[in-house]
Amino acid sequence: MAVPATGGKQQKALQNHDLQLEIQAMVEEKLFPLFERYRLGHGDLEAILKWKPIVLLLGNYSSGKSTLVNELLGKEFQRTGQAPTDDSFTVITAPEAGEEPREIPGSTLVNDEALPFASLKSFGEKLVSHLQMRTVAAPILNNLAIIDSPGMLDSVTEKGRGYDFAGVIAELAKMADLVVLLFDPHKAGTIKETYSAIRNTLPEASGEDRIVFAMSRIDECDNLGDLVRAYGTLCWNLSQMTGRKDIPRIFLTFSPRVSRTTRALEVWLEERTELKNKILAAPDLRISHILQFVDRQANELGMVIEAMARFCRDGRRQIQTAVKGVLVGIGFAVFFLDLICRALIGFPSEIFLSTFATGQIHVGHLILPVAGSSGAAALAWLWLVKWRLPRYVRRCLKETDRLVELETDYQKQTWARVQGTVRELIGIDTGLRALFVPHGKHLKRVRLFVVQELKAYYSRMP
Ligand SMILES: Nc1nc2c(ncn2[C@@H]2O[C@H](COP(=O)(O)OP(=O)(O)OP(=O)(O)O)[C@@H](O)[C@H]2O)c(=O)[nH]1
Ligand SMILES: [Mg+2]
Incomplete structure (x- = not known):
């Protein structure tokens, strides 16, 4: 099981939050006037400085993103299914203190000054209508928001989606402290949108240290040989996409909640736990992500x-x-x-x-x-x-x-x-x-x- 937030973790979260506020005040005082003077936008920086840590889940359709969300929340919350199921970006987080869980439409999100999503407005109405926030009480969401995304597809072009999908991913990846990219053995790195996200979008928008690769649904491989073939295909495709020969770690995982063949695969459960713990530890990356971003913007x-x-x-x-x-x-x-x-x-x-x-x-x-x-x-x-x-x-x-x-x-x-x-x-x-x-x-x-x-x-x- 992934480790839930403990008292020590909460204290650390508070410390991080105070530090974030301090950095925000300092950047606003010292850098923003100069950004304005030199006509450099500081919207991205503002977005990162406000709100809470974010984990962005990306991946092929049906690679198990929503299943992973449900597992992290400990409840059936996001809709799952075999065909492309979700066509929306869903920001999942805890309700404000004293508030009931609710669904907030994209039009409200992009106009809420307290939230970091204002830049998404520029992608047009179509995107805004495919964006929502759902709040739910769950221990892991106390200091975290998870963004579940529409599955990446092969055939859909920008025209088909009606908005610049890669652009939206770039915006969200910039503000996310951790980006989890899920693959599955059936389409191990062969999906066109995934290819272009890894090749063109993510390197510019996110640091390599903030991207985690995972192949999910490995329980569906018929045998070890099948798994090795899928893994090898994914590695080869990844090296084509990143242009690098050193392949990053790829977590091999499956969901014990939906798998029917857990016994033979018990050895891989450890990787699922590791992946979930990595997601839970995303808030710890927050300050370094903010500082890296401020550093980069100050250099610009x-x-x-x-x-x-x-x-x-x-x-x-x-x-x-x-x-x-x-x-x-x-x-x-x-x-x-x-x-x-x-x-x-x-x-x-x-x-x-x-x-x-x-x-x-x-x-x-x-x-x-x-x-x-x-x-x-x-x-x-x-x-x-x-x-x-x-x-x-x-x-x-x-x-x-x-x-x-x-x-x-x-x-x-x-x-x-x-x-x-x-x-x-x-x-x-x-x-x-x-x-x-x-x-x-x-x-x-x-x-x-x-x-x-x-x-x-x-x-x-x-
Ligand atoms: N056997 C098995 N099935 C899984 C696993 N993870 C997810 N599934 C199933 O795969 C299907 C797709 O899972 P989803 O979680 O809906 O996938 P998704 O990535 O959210 O898909 P989209 O929202 O369409 O992009 C569902 O029927 C899940 O029950 C797994 O590890 N093993
Ligand atoms: Mg989904």
Whole structure:
């Protein structure tokens, strides 16, 4: 049996909850203003920071997701069946204190500020009508929500479902502290939607350490040879999907509640218990998941600021060049302009430098140097504003990559996520003033946040 929450566990849950609130307050105070300033959305971060730990169950249709939920709850709660049974995402959790168990429709969930599901609204009405929350009193749900999902299919396309199924999975996987991916021996990793979820959706949305693979219904294998074949097929398919040769652990399990052949398979029951205990321990992953996510978002923010700082620094160099041009122009106007004019048109009769040396200077001697200097300054200004800076901005928009260091894969992946924002920021305000924003100060604040505050929270993880 899976271990139910004990007094010690409850205390740990409370500690985790307090820590989560503390991190939430700190992130809201220190990072959110900068996210807004740099036009980076912080909806995902907000979603993760609020509410309770979440386990997301994904898998082929009829792989036993709802059966596993019922086993964890200790009651027949979710509908189960041999054909694709469930076409909805169901968030299952405990009712609020003093509340009766109830069903809450998706439209309420996506509009409830206290819940993390607001981002699902953007997937449209069809998804919202395939989303619900069901509350039920069960010990494991005191500090946990489980999301049961529609089975993954082979033939259904986005058109068939009516919403972007992979996108919804990505959103939910981002907020989930643990993603359990169930397979069954009948379709060991051959389902198209599962393939694309593992290959494209999950790596971006969830850390590898937060994904658990399990093959359920193994009691339906006729013999050991049959099981080994199904397991081998799943491993091969998984390596195709993940592109990796080192296969992650795959729990081999079956449900003793529905299986008729438990005796021969007793040895595998241990794995079922291990899988359930892993699910029950998901709340322990909460703080590290939050910190990892904050870390990742802070790095994205840092990269945007770094790019903007570089953009401004190089832009200010263009101004320096213009200023140098002005100085040369002024020097020329003061020392040579009246000399040249006198040589060409005989005016002025006295040049500024000689009157300056004799001390017999009057306003008339200053006209040409001052007019020349002003002309030089105006020309330099025009050259800068109308030609040099727009050209510089255009080049930065075209070659945004040169604004950041892209040495590691991590830097490249982070950059892929934020370079659109950098382009947007560069394009918004192309005036001179934009080059004097104190990005360096902002960058320092983000770096300090990552190396000091965030690190301190890592060390406080229970
Ligand atoms: N023999 C056996 N049957 C199982 C096991 N787990 C689930 N089943 C049966 O398999 C069928 C499908 O199980 P569900 O729990 O409904 O599967 P699901 O993944 O929720 O399916 P969808 O909601 O359609 O995606 C049901 O008839 C279950 O009773 C198992 O470990 N062994
Ligand atoms: Mg189901």
